[in-house]
Amino acid sequence: xxxLVTGGTGFIGSNLVQELxxxxxxxxxxxxxxxxxxxxxSGTVLQPSLVGIDFERLGKIDVCFHQAAINDxxxxxxxxxxxxxxxxxxELFKKLIANGCTRIVYASSTAAYGDAxxxxxEDGPMRPMNPYGESKQxxxxxxxxxxxxxxxVVFVGLRYCNVYGPGEDHKGPRASMIxxxxxxxxxxxxxxxxxxEQKREWVYVKDVVKANLLAAKATxxxxxxxxxxxxxxxxxxxEILNNAMAxxxxxxxxxxxxxxxxxxxxxxxxxxxxxxxFEPDFDVEAGIKDYFESGRLLS
Numbered sequence: 001x002x003x004l005v006t007g008g009t010g011f012i013g014s015n016l017v018q019e020l021x022x023x024x025x026x027x028x029x030x031x032x033x034x035x036x037x038x039x040x041x042s043g044t045v046l047q048p049s050l051v052g053i054d055f056e057r058l059g060k061i062d063v064c065f066h067q068a069a070i071n072d073x074x075x076x077x078x079x080x081x082x083x084x085x086x087x088x089x090x091e092l093f094k095k096l097i098a099n100g101c102t103r104i105v106y107a108s109s110t111a112a113y114g115d116a117x118x119x120x121x122e123d124g125p126m127r128p129m130n131p132y133g134e135s136k137q138x139x140x141x142x143x144x145x146x147x148x149x150x151x152x153v154v155f156v157g158l159r160y161c162n163v164y165g166p167g168e169d170h171k172g173p174r175a176s177m178i179x180x181x182x183x184x185x186x187x188x189x190x191x192x193x194x195x196x197e198q199k200r201e202w203v204y205v206k207d208v209v210k211a212n213l214l215a216a217k218a219t220x221x222x223x224x225x226x227x228x229x230x231x232x233x234x235x236x237x238x239e240i241l242n243n244a245m246a247x248x249x250x251x252x253x254x255x256x257x258x259x260x261x262x263x264x265x266x267x268x269x270x271x272x273x274x275x276x277x278f279e280p281d282f283d284v285e286a287g288i289k290d291y292f293e294s295g296r297l298l299s
Contacts, residue, residue: 001025001026001063002026002028002059002061002062002063003020003025003026003027003028003061003063003064004028004029004030004058004063004064004065004096005017005020005027005029005030005065005067006029006030006065006067006068006092007030007066007067007068007069008027008029008030008038009029009032009033009035009036009037009038010031010035010067010068011035011036011163011165011167011168011170011171011205012067012107012160012163012167012205012208012209013029013031013065013068014031014035014036014167015165015166015167015205015206015208015209016065016209016212017038017041018038018039019213021038021043026043027041027043028043028058029041030068031068036167036170053095055098056099058099059099060099060100060101061096061100061101062102062103063103063104063105063216064092064093064096064101064103064104064105064106065105065106065212066089066092066093066104066105066106067107069084069085069089069107069135070084070085070132070135071109071132071174072132073111073130073133074130075131075132076130076131077131078131078134078135081131081135082131082134082135084135085135085136085138085139086135086138086142089106089139089142089143090139090142090143093106093143093146093155094146097150097153101153102152102153102154103153103154103218104143104153104154104155104156105156105158105212105215105216106139106155106156106157106158107157107158108136108139108157108158108159108223109133109159109160109161110159110160110162110225110227110265110267111129111130111132111133111136112126112128112133112134112137112159113125113126113127113159113265114126114127114128114130114133114262115127115129115260115262118264118265118266118267119229119266119267119268120159120161120225120265120266120267120268121268122159122222122224122225122268122271123271129260129262130260136159139157140223144221147221154218154220154221156215156216156218156221156222156223156224156275156276157222157223158208158211158212158215158224159223159225159226159267160203160208160227161201161225161226161227161265161267162176162177162200162201162202162203162227162265163176163202163203163205163208164176164178164202164203164205164287164291165205165206165208165287165290166205166294166297167296168205169296169299176202177234177237178202178241178288178291178297179297181234181237181238181241182241182245182292182297182298183298184249185241185242185245186298189249189251189252190238190241190249190251190252191252191253191254192234192235192238192252192253192254193253193254193255193261194253194254194255194256195253196233196234196238196251196253197233197234197235198233198234198261198262198263198264199232199233199263199264199265199266200233200234200237200262200265201228201229201230201231201232201265201266201267202237202287203226203228203280203287204280204281204282204284204286204287206281206282206287207226207280207281207282207287208226210280210281211224211226211272211276211278214276214277214278215276215278217276218275218276220275222271222275222276224271224275225267225268225269225271225272227266227267227269228269228280228282228284229266229267229268229280230266230283230284231264232284235251237284237288240285240288241288244289244291244292244297245292245297245298
């Protein structure tokens with residue numbers, strides 16, 4: 001299978017690329033050197049990112065895994081966010097379809113739910129709280145329009161929910177709170193917003209890779225959650241990290257300066273199982289254990 005992974009040097013993309021190579025696929029990626037180095041990668045890296053790709057020379061792609069995006073939830077420039085996450089994505093999809101691509105799997109986000117009531121369901125309300133979430137909601141809408149215009153192409157949108165795992169270290173302040181808390185706990189007590197009982201749904205990157213591979217085999221257009229179906233408090237995350245790292249750090253609570261803040265994210269996973277056969281292999285405790293044993297949680 002000939003595949004294109006956009007954002008192939010990013011966090012999720014690099015993990016996906018490594019698995020696709022293991023499975024023997026012909027892999028092309030977009031990306032840049034400031035992100036992850038993929039061990040022993042001998043495929044084609046298309047730069048600069050999605051801009052200037054010669055699609056005629058590129059030839060036919062069987063499956064596109066579109067991971068590239070601006071994923072900074074603090075960026076308030078809606079025009080720039082939509083240019084990168086919506087308009088460029090749709091233009092990419094159109095060119096791929098013109099070249100014969102019949103499977104497009106793209107990254108969305110549970111940020112599109114915003115402060116909607118939990119558990120988040122794919123057909124439930126969408127109340128995004130920032131331009132990033134708005135851009136992902138719009139991308140799903142535009143992809144569905146494109147799908148209706150191209151009945152021979154299957155589109156699957158994956159609403160990722162707080163992904164963590166090896167390969168996120170280059171993201172700095174955009175890395176998962178699991179990674180950031182572990183980094184704090186190497187040397188000192190972690191800080192949490194009072195009183196640490198806010199709940200988050202977390203999903204391990206190996207499960208995200210699994211969801212992408214399953215989505216590439218889907219026979220119907222859909223948008224599905226990619227999560228575990230269980231939320232965990234930040235207090236509990238620190239407890240799990242203490243156990244994994246053999247530390248005994250004490251939480252220091254601080255005021256939350258954010259007016260718009262999700263206090264509870266949690267997903268219903270029934271639709272993902274029905275549409276692409278996805279069920280997670282890792283709960284958050286098993287994921288953190290595997291992450292620590294990889295040697296990259298504290299890197």
